[in-house]
Amino acid sequence: MNDRERTLSYLGLALRAGKLESGDEGVMKAVRSRTALLVFVANDASDNAKKKYRDKCDFYGVPLNFAFDRQELGRSIGKADRVVVAVTDKGLSELVRKSLANHAEVEFL
Template sequence: MSSYLNLLGLAFRANKVSLGEDAILNDIRSGKATLVLIANDASSNTRKKFSDKCNSYNVPYRIVGTRAEISHAIGKEDRVAAAVLDEGFTKKFLQLISD
């Protein structure tokens, strides 16, 4: 498992991750989300919805592993996206994802 997935699990256990379309969109709007991770096998509609919202609120987003990898990392089923709610975790994610 890649290191950003380990970090996702850690961030989730630290309550610094929101899941579910509505929660993520609300966190983007309210400025709580510092990074949105979207599964590369999410539907194009879902991907567009999150990326458009991120772009209009200047929230960085990354297309990362599969929904299975994201779901496994946080121990929940069928998750296509996660919003990170912490600057420190976001810095580390961006570093790990770009490596």
């Protein structure tokens, strides 16, 4: 399993642990309440969606990442395509960040 696959499996683990929000409303609520510790927006999301989350995450100091497309995000949590997900557990968010650190194309905003 490579680091990219490992990262996606950690997102599934976060969901099973009840430590992942998905969808616009749930993620935005988690960002505003400062329970979101790491947000993923699909790299194939609309420019408006990317800007919305970039601005909101920047304001609240939440790390934001565009490493995966909507199919990968959805598949990782066993659901249909997802544009946005947020990890809400400190330990899991650190695991995800470490596994992503090995990707040259990945950056946290």
